[in-house]
Amino acid sequence: MRSEPMPGTAVRELEGRYIYMACPWTPKGGGMFKVADYLIQAQACSTPAGAAELRPLDTRGGANALYSFWVLATALVRLVRGRLDGRLAGVHVNMAERLSLFRKSAVVITSRALGVPVVLHLHAAQLHHFYRTLPRPLQALTRWVFSLPASCVVLGTAARSFVIDELRVPADRVEIVINGVPEPTEARRKVVANAVQRVLFVGNLSERKGVSDLLQALALPGFVTARLEVSLAGGGDVQAYQAKAQELGIDRFVRFEGWSDQPKVARLMARADVLVLPSYDEGLPLVILEALANGVAVVCSPVGEIPSVLTHDVNACFVRPGDVAGLAAGLQRVLQQPELMDRLGRNGRALYEQQFSLARFFASVARVHQRHFGIAGQPRNTHTSSASAQERSP
Structure with a gap:
């Protein structure tokens, strides 16, 4: 992963160079964070000559929208300083929809006004919907912004x-x-006969994520509720969904964990038998990749990029978004057929090793940086887990 210096550039001139990773630098920044x-956790503890250090550039902060403008202004000042000191090799901008589009724009x-090359990394599942609602002048502005980066990663x-x-x-400027x-x-955890079966949902509790559909599905007959435990880990309108669970009579086996940091999600995932994600719209959710890494069977809706990487009954069980009865049937099928659950988990783990390891991901991003910034980051131990913003200041 160590990259060679740019032609005609002395090694000493490359020492201390860095690449900014622009995104909301808080665990509540979601998938982008x-x-x-x-990626930052995967890089080298000390950056050798010819390799850039990946550094966070907070563009949002963790407070309200008004405070986010101050954070954004601070980020822009840091770009100017990086350009003036000559060590900023490039900016990797992580973008979603709504206000993220305007902040990252x-x-x-x-960056481009300063002459700093940019790679734009599009994470949004709903940018196409949001873009189509914009007035034509803002659509034109969005197209212009997307014309500026050296590459758009999707x-x-x-x-x-x-x-x-x-x-x-x-x-030729769009890379997958x-x-x-x-x-x-x-x-x-080791699975034993007649043990409690644990189903896990991870994500913001919302209608887009299919949370109401999941609760309604769990209220249908066919589940062995005496040994079923369902955990929903995520923020959002938790109280409203708790009330709905009580109304449906499923609150005795459905638990709401609230917003959960990465260590807690890791513990929940290690205990889970099935990950369920009945979303209406997605990109490629990291939580699904984390389930594959853990050998956890996945029940999800085939939306966004999911059906391009997963296969029904091979490494996932697909259910149509909005089909409450179908969601209940899919969950019951996986829970009640141990051989199917085991096969989905094993095949999912194999797919993770082939396509979704952090080492492979880091190498792919480093190649993009090498092409467009003339310099790449340096990998460290790619088995390292994500640390929270509270544990490490940017």
Whole structure:
């Protein structure tokens, strides 16, 4: 992973160079934060000559939207300082929809005005919907912003088509890089006969994630509720969904964990038999990749980039979004057929090793950086798990 210096550049001139990873630097920043944090955790403790240090560039902060403008302004100042000291090799901008689009647009425009190369990494599952609701002048502005980066990194073929066809980015500047996650940090529990079966949901509790559908499905007949435990880990309107669970009479086996940091999610995942994610819209959720890494059977809806990497009844069980009865049937089928659950878990783990390891992901991103920044980051121990923002200041 150590890259060679740019032609005609002395090694000493490359020492101390760095690449900014622009995203909300807080665990509540969701998938973007986790992706950037995984990459930064994977790099070398000390950066050798010819390899850049990946550094976080917080663009949002963890407070309210008004405070986020101050954080963004601070980030832009850091870009100017990096350009003036000559050590900023490039900026890797992680973008989603809504306000993320506008904040990250400011980072892209400022970087290019300073002459700093940019790679734009699109994580949004809903940017295509959001883009189509914008007035034409803002659509034109969005297309212009996407024309500025040296490369646009996307998660799969659906996002690639949107970026090329609607945002009009030339096809040779759009690259597919599939996310990766670290090895599990918690040992898997041993499954014994007639043990409690644990189903896990991880994500923001919302209608888009299919949480109401999941609760309604769990209320249908056919589940062996005496030995069933369902955990929902995530923020959002937790109280409203707790009330719904009580109304449906399933609160005795459904637990709401609230917002959970990465160590807690790792513990829940290690204890889980099935991960369920009945979303209406997704990109390629990291939680699914984490389930594959843990050998946990996955029940999910085939939306976004999911069906391009997973196969029904091979390494996942697909259920149609919004189909409550179908979701109940899919969950019951996996829970009640141990051989199917075992096969999905084993095949999922094999797929993780082939495609979704952090080492593979880091190498793919490093190649993108090498091409467009002339310099790449240096890997460290790719088995390292994500640390929270409270444990490490940016």
